[in-house]
Amino acid sequence: MTDSLFPIELKAVSETGEIEGYASTFGNRDLVGDIVQPGAFTKSLKGRAATDVLMLWGHDHRRLIGVWTDIAEDTIGLRVKGRIMTETRDGAEAFAFARAGAARSLSIGYRTIRSRQDRERKARLLDEVDLGEISLLPTGANPRARVERVKSHCPDHARRLVAQLNAAAAALRAGEA
Known part of the structure; x- marks a missing residue:
């Protein structure tokens, strides 16, 4: 029996x-x-850490679910990356819904600094806002504001892989006997 099989x-x-x-x-x-x-x-994010913007579950300030690690404007919009704290009850619940695809919308909580009306489009144009929080929720006001990626390590897949490796090692040990 070889020592390399364990x-x-x-x-x-x-x-x-x-x-x-x-x-x-x-x-x-x-x-x-x-x-x-x-x-x-731009002004709201200048000199401000991403972690200063709250990550909430459904705009509920009593349900802090994680931290934003990167927030930046690009040509499409406000790109965000963060980590849901799966160690907490609310975080675990929010992450389970996100991973299942039931909560894939993001929504901003902000204070309007400068806006103007566009009568032709029947819309309010937000020129400057003070960003306070970003929430994960099932459905948001902006259908294009969405979670694009949910990353997790699947314990079930890892357990199956470990079981397969152990079975292969046992078979190799049995073949050496």
Whole structure:
């Protein structure tokens, strides 16, 4: 019997809780009649850490679910990356819904600094906002503001892989006898 064959034990595989997507997009009219303009978040984000913007479950300030790790404007809108804290009750619930596809919308909570009316499009143009929070929820006002990626390590797949590796090692050991 060779010393290189040893049983593998799965100690723990945790959900990473990582999500990314667009919290807001530019140029499209949302369901409440707002159109966010490019540059609307520039002043609000300047000199501010992503972690200063709250990650909430359904705009509920009592349900903090994680932290944003990166928030930046690009040509499409407000691109975000963050980590849902799956160690908490609310975070685990939110992440389970996100992973299943039941909560794939993102929505911003903000204070309007500068806006103007566009009578032709029957919309309010948001030129500058002070971003306070970004929420995960089942349905948001902006259908294009969505979670694009939910990253997790699947414990069930890891356990099956470990079982298969252990079975293969046992078969090799049995063949050496």
